[in-house]
Amino acid sequence: MSEGSRHALVTGGNRGIGLGVATRLLADGYDVTVTSRSGALGEDAPAGLRVVACDVTDAASVDAAFTQAEAAAGPVEVLVANAGITSDQLLMRMSEDEFASVVDTNLGGSWRVLKRASKGMIRARYGRVVLIGSVVGLYGGPGQANYSASKAGLVGLARSVTRELGGRGITVNVVAPGFIDTDMTAALDEATSQRYLSAIPAGRFGAVDDVAAAVAFLVAEQAGYVSGAVVPVDGGLGMGH
Numbered sequence: 001m002s003e004g005s006r007h008a009l010v011t012g013g014n015r016g017i018g019l020g021v022a023t024r025l026l027a028d029g030y031d032v033t034v035t036s037r038s039g040a041l042g043e044d045a046p047a048g049l050r051v052v053a054c055d056v057t058d059a060a061s062v063d064a065a066f067t068q069a070e071a072a073a074g075p076v077e078v079l080v081a082n083a084g085i086t087s088d089q090l091l092m093r094m095s096e097d098e099f100a101s102v103v104d105t106n107l108g109g110s111w112r113v114l115k116r117a118s119k120g121m122i123r124a125r126y127g128r129v130v131l132i133g134s135v136v137g138l139y140g141g142p143g144q145a146n147y148s149a150s151k152a153g154l155v156g157l158a159r160s161v162t163r164e165l166g167g168r169g170i171t172v173n174v175v176a177p178g179f180i181d182t183d184m185t186a187a188l189d190e191a192t193s194q195r196y197l198s199a200i201p202a203g204r205f206g207a208v209d210d211v212a213a214a215v216a217f218l219v220a221e222q223a224g225y226v227s228g229a230v231v232p233v234d235g236g237l238g239m240g241h
Helices: 016-027 059-073 096-124 145-168 190-198 208-218
Strands: 007-010 031-036 050-053 078-081 127-132 170-177 230-233
Touching: 007 016, 007 059, 016 031, 016 078, 016 127, 016 208, 031 059, 050 059, 059 096, 078 096, 096 127, 096 145, 096 170, 127 145, 127 208, 145 170, 170 208, 208 230
Parallel strands: 007 031, 007 078, 031 050, 078 127, 127 170, 170 230
Antiparallel strands: none
16 A cells, blocks of 8 residues: 555644644645644645544543544554643642643643554554654753653653554654744744754754654655654754663
């Protein structure tokens, strides 16, 4: 089966990195479904993307989203788990909810969509899964104990599922972006921006397309022998941490 006939689903695909990944996969010929909490796409989304509503913190919502996507395009063969949130706060000030909500969305949400997608992948004996992590998942970040822990957990999730399902033609990898040129980095003041840039050997923030290119490789047919890997897209910031 050609990549162009594969059904790919990208969670949180309505903006930022998720939308960039979905746009790249669409251009590569995949049949692409994206999820958003509202079930809507932004004005900058390209024509051809299918969208379904999904709250990754709710198993019933995840199941309903997959059921709707499968009814439209068949089983999900490529999954990109991108949906996530941040709620930065210093450790001593971080509330129970600030910790739990970030971990449940970023790590728990990835587990829920991977669990649901695996049903069809096991039957087909084929699947490509990419979990969108972060350089701070292994590098750490002050004020990001919740976010860093959630992203570090994706590595254990990917490697455990690789050991469970690797013999069924299913790969699970993590792409770990660094500082990517999005609305978040655009809002930084000049001094902060320069401080971050000085720590990146490449001397620039990454582009969404840089992340999308890494994902596109990992979900392709030729990446079938790559699984349980963490692929940094961070300009050298993490140095493989």
